[in-house]
Amino acid sequence: MAGQRSRRRIPEATVARLPVYLRILGEQFDVGVGNMSSEELAELAGVNAAKVRKDLSYLGSYGTRGVGYDVEFLVYQIRRELGLTHDWPVVIVGAGNLGQALAGYNGFGDRGFPVGGIVDIDDAKVGSVVGGVRVRHLDDITQVVQARSISIGVIATPGAAAQDAADALVAAGVTSILNFSPTVITVPHGISVGKVDLAVELQILAYHEQRRINAAQGSGLQSLSGLSIPGESRRGASA
Amino acid sequence: MAGQRSRRRIPEATVARLPVYLRILGEQFDVGVGNMSSEELAELAGVNAAKVRKDLSYLGSYGTRGVGYDVEFLVYQIRRELGLTHDWPVVIVGAGNLGQALAGYNGFGDRGFPVGGIVDIDDAKVGSVVGGVRVRHLDDITQVVQARSISIGVIATPGAAAQDAADALVAAGVTSILNFSPTVITVPHGISVGKVDLAVELQILAYHEQRRINAAQGSGLQSLSGLSIPGESRRGASA
DNA sequence: AAACGTTTGTGCACGTTTTCACAAAGGCGA
DNA sequence: TCGCCTTTGTGAAAACGTGCACAAACGTTT
Secondary structure, three states: OOOOOOOOOOOHHHHHHHHHHHHHHHHHHHOOOOEEOHHHHHHHHOOOHHHHHHHHHOOOOOEEOOOEEEHHHHHHHHHHHHOOOOOOOEEEEOOOHHHHHHHHOHHHHHOOOOEEEEEEOOOOOOOOEEOOEEEEEHHHHHHHHHHOOOOEEEEOOOHHHHHHHHHHHHHHOOOEEEEOOOOOOOOOOOOEEEEOOHHHHHHHHHHHHHHHHHHHHHOOOOOOOOOOOOOOOOOOOOO | OOOOOOOOOOOHHHHHHHHHHHHHHHHHHHOOOOEEOHHHHHHHHOOOHHHHHHHHHOOOOOEEOOOEEEHHHHHHHHHHHHOOOOOOOEEEEOOOHHHHHHHHOHHHHHOOOOEEEEEEOOOOOOOOEEOOEEEEEHHHHHHHHHHOOOOEEEEOOOHHHHHHHHHHHHHHOOOEEEEOOOOOOOOOOOOEEEEOOHHHHHHHHHHHHHHHHHHHHHOOOOOOOOOOOOOOOOOOOOO
């Protein structure tokens, strides 16, 4: 079963962009687009065309020179490489505000990550149903994880409980964790961790706002254009 | 009013870490810690000590050799540099599942980003109260933004509506946008954009899970240790 | 006042990521 | 079939971020 695939190691920066390409390609396919050039894809993804080509080249030589990429085939290849050929059920730790929101957020299940279980340490929450799933006690997490072969856990607890949640997830056999708490968690070697801190994102934006203000005051109110733009920002014509 | 501050441009990677240091320093201060070394801070932040020192050096020379950094003073300096000396009210576009969750999530207001307004295009939602704020119509966004001098907007709409939301935010005078939709938005030059796509984070983890499986199958089930760890991951002893 | 141990601040080398530039390769029309 | 136009795939350069290693600086102790 060893094809011509996955002999290369894909850079982390590329792995982070492949899901973006995947979504765009899927949308275009649904609208009837059968072929796309790196330039078109780059435009929609908000990145450089050369970057798109280099990113895609890690999957193999799947484009046709002078023509572009077959959308359907590329969708298949990216899904394959990202391991999205089947669903990955996730278990959510924490049935509070954020946990309930994540469980009820369709964007998870729709994209191949159904909520396979929710656990909480609070007996008052255990037994209630959020997002169509019954909340179980944290003590039962191993049972929940093993029953559905779950390998991805989501931490949606307050910061103070995050490390305990991580320890419980790892003990239950989870090997990837997405941490929504503001706390940095410690896990054994070999466990993958992703982190999303909503407040941090806003603080980064606040910094840029602050700079705008400083720049305007510092010099004599010169043009506000030409400021640096962070992250995945974009400018120019619209879609 | 030009002090010794902000003459340097702070690298984006550093800006993304400063909020993490800030939270840790704040917690330590609350527990009575008055002084910290770069090594201690690095341990808690899960990064290299040299990186901490280099990051902090962009703020100025605020450490004392042989001693470390004064926690309270450093908190003040980071807050100042990030523009967190005052609150930044935000306006949320989209009062659906995600919008309501964000509005109800205390982590926003607690960290200096109170919800100053919520708007939606759906008349059925307008008038209802979520997170203590009354939902107004998207058409009134300019009024909402200007009444409270809001400069940060949060997009919590479905992907299809995200570009319209961004256009409305920019037209209303917002200069920073945090986009939770899966769509890449286009904004005029000079507007800062941050993006959080929950599905993308999970897809990155799926890739690592997939690699674990491929590695185990490809060769004769060799040790699962030594796998690469993405993002802000951590290993070793706990806190 | 001098010697000592500690910790900062930073020059430098290294690795990763981005961007440029162009040869190679495919389709298409004459 | 031949030449032209388009677009890929990728070397090489530039930009960026990370980590090591060490001199300079500080408090403390003698």
